Amino acid sequence: MTSVATAPSASTTASAPAVEAAGVHVHLGASHILRGVDLTVARGEVVALLGANGSGKSTLVRTLVGVIPPSAGTVRVLGHPLGNTVPWGDVGYVPQRVSAATTVPSTAAEVVASGLLHGRRLRLPRGWRARVHHALELVGLADRAHDATSRLSGGQQQRVLIARALVREPELLVLDEPVAGVDRPSQEAFAATMARLVDEGLTVLVVLHELGELAPLVTRCVVLRHGRVVHDGAPPRPHGGHDAVGHEHVHPHEPAHLTGEHGLASGPIPGAVPGAPGTEARP
């Protein structure tokens, strides 16, 4: 059963969990990747999604932000069933590591400004310059606003992509391994920014390889194994140098694996929700 579009009232959606997924199954090609996932993220929570390589973490977050259609189950985001009624402008999504630099020359500020374009919004809103500046400030890169992204380090490019999600001033931020392979100063800057925003009420769902600098912020951990939730509760105790129960994560994520191998990150997915944060044109 897939979601059926209804029109919940404003008061219902404001108090609804940020994410509610029930019985979610996803098939990619012939593979059955998610096998009945239930996940609820309440407002203001910081939920870490952990698990071994290939356990389905990216597939789950991409499903929640409307990039991959579930083959069964229901998903509600900010109180709305997955679809055009979700206020995608209130959802920030940072995909698993992709470069902020493209073959089209673009500055950090231009990439961040593109985060203000979504769905049917094809023009930058009034006051966009100040918002872009503020978002870059949040990730400690205000002084690099006019630098070409190709001149930034990998960690700085990742911070630009985080700023691109933050510029929306989202209620819900979904991040897929935001600090994997990122230098230490970028990790610390990121954790400090998250702490401030969470304090202001931001809800976060974050795929992590290890809790690392974010450990003090994480309120709950969900561990996936073979497409199923095998732990949902307090952060598991550190285990063998990693923070996930039965964690077998090997790293690093190479760009080819992330962007090309599965053919997912580079183009629209049939059935993906138009206007969802992962479906807009890349900067």
Ligand SMILES: Nc1ncnc2c1ncn2[C@@H]1O[C@H](COP(=O)(O)OP(=O)(O)OP(=O)(O)O)[C@@H](O)[C@H]1O
């Ligand atoms: N387009 C696709 N077609 C078929 N299988 C796919 C596709 N994309 C991903 N998969 C498979 O789905 C499974 C889950 O992948 P996913 O990227 O969601 O895992 P993950 O937990 O995020 O892994 P990692 O920690 O390595 O990023 C893997 O076995 C992967 O090979």
